Amino acid sequence: MKKTLIILIILLVTFGCSQKVKLNKKIDKDLEKREYVSAIDNMEKLISVENNNEINIEKIDLLISEGRDYYKNSITIYENDSDLKKYDRILNSYENLNKINSFLLNLDISYRKKINYDVEDYDSEIEKIRYDAAKKYYDIANKKYQTAESKLEYRRASKLYDKVNNFIFGYEDSIFLQKLSKEKATMNVAILPIKDYRYYSQNMYLGDMIHYKALEWLLFDREIKEFTNIMTDLKLLSDDDYKKIENGDISILSDLKEKDMDLVVYSRLNAVFYEPSVLFTKVTPIKKSVFVNEKVWNRNKEKYDIIQVEKNVYATKYEYSKKSSVKIVMSVKLINPLQNRIMDVDTLSHEVEDVVSWESYTGDERAYDTFSHDERYNRTKDDMLFECANKISEKYKNKISFFLK
Known part of the structure; x- marks a missing residue:
């Protein structure tokens, strides 16, 4: 029991020492980078670890003097700045000065007696700058x-x-x-569903996958969410309506003026290409010189001697590769119903490729240093389509975002 207690004490002392070393290094780094608030946080942790014993008074003194000078100089510089951002910077500097004062107030009385700094209150300055x-x-x-x-x-x-x-x-x-x-x-925006009855993947139409993923990203954008009302209660457009929009006839959207609709996003999947795996093979003959032991009859000794003889060995290297790819192409139109005009027309595309390779050997094993590998297989079509749909959804989202910010 006594031995266990001694071990625990040694471990605690060792841990405490390592903590002190780490915190001192952090404080030095903070002071070097002029990050005085971070230095205060680490100094408070160090004081807690030290239990108010053997704290470097000079380092505390340096932290306070440098910190105060730095933030006061910052205030002086920004006061003459014409940029509106100066108010944030000045306020931040005053608040940091108050953090230094809080640090002083929380110091043990024995330390405060050794430090020749008065507590300075900047509450009135903070109130004024606000x-x-x-x-x-x-x-x-x-x-x-x-x-x-x-x-x-x-x-x-x-x-x-x-x-x-x-x-x-x-x-x-x-x-x-x-x-x-x-x-x-607030902008009223209608993002029409992507008409798609042909391309299907992972129990979902690709058009729906792209549409809902783009919507999800848009609604996670704070600024768009705050200033945009994405309409979902619009009447469904017929196939003929979609064809008219595709051909540039946007008259069918005229009733959206009454709903103060600022933007209508129309899109369609133009094509989805899939290139199945194609095997490519490269054959390389290998020739290598090796030394082998051979028996040679020694007439004088009337027995066989073992000698090393250089010999050529041969093998064949087969390098295989298979490539498959998918590509999605979609067109996008951004329409302003209030002005009855098409604001932008664009074509978006994305391609995903998957290449696998392996090699195998035949012939004398001494001619090659590596091992043969089993055949490798490309990703599935659905897997690549899912990735491609996600990537083009992001491009689609970026296209819409450009007109909403």
């Missing part, structure tokens, strides 16, 4: 809102009001105006 930033953003947002003539401009105004509320929530009537500008910025 007010200045909110007022500045609010004024700019109001101008953007009042002069906005498009949904994109209302979106910019909405984002500015959002910044106002980040600095001071509920400043003036920013919440109401943000809601109003967001409503006016």
Whole structure:
């Protein structure tokens, strides 16, 4: 029992020492990179490990002095900046100065006596910069809102009001105006199902697979989700309607004007190509010189001697490869029903190839150094189609996203 206790104590001491070394290295690295908040976090961990014993006072002193100088200089630099982002940077610097002060306040009294730094409170400065930033953003947002003539401009105004509320929530009537500008910025979009009755994979039409995957990606995009209303309750279009759109006749979408539809996305699968496995073979003869032991009759000794003789050995190397591929081609039209015009026409395509190779040998085994391999097989058609559909769905999503941001 006593022996076990001694081992546990040794392990704890060893672990504690390794922790101290790691934390000291992290603090040094943080100071070198001027990441003073991270240095504070690691210093607090080190103090906890040390139990307030043998802490390097000089390092604490360096952290506080350098940190304060760095953030104060940053504030001075950004105060004269005309960029609106200066408010975030100044606020961040003041908050970091307060973190240094919190660190000072939480230090053991014995350490604070050894450090010649007073606690500085920046709460009033933080309150002021928040007010200045909110007022500045609010004024700019109001101008953007009042002069906005498009949904994109209302979106910019909405984002500015959002910044106002980040600095001071509920400043003036920013919440109401943000809601109003967001409503006016919201785009109504109809993404028509991809007509596809021919191409089927993994219990699903490829057109549906591409359509739903693109929708899933779009709805996971924060900005698109916030400012876009993707319509799903539209009447289903007939095959004749699809043919008319394909031929450039978009008059059938005129009733969507009443629904304030900003964008209609039409697409179709033009073709799906599948190239089954084709075997290619390369035959290479191999010739190699080797030394072999042979018996030779020695007349003088009247017996056989074993001597090494150089000899050619032969083999044949067979290199096999099989390649299969799938390719999906689809066309996309983006239509503005309000203006009764086709905004963009594009063709998207993606190809997936799968190549496998192996080799085998015949002949004298001494002529080759490796082993023969069994035949390898290409991925299944469904597997490659699934990958290809995912890839082209991403291209389809990117095409739509370009018009929604």
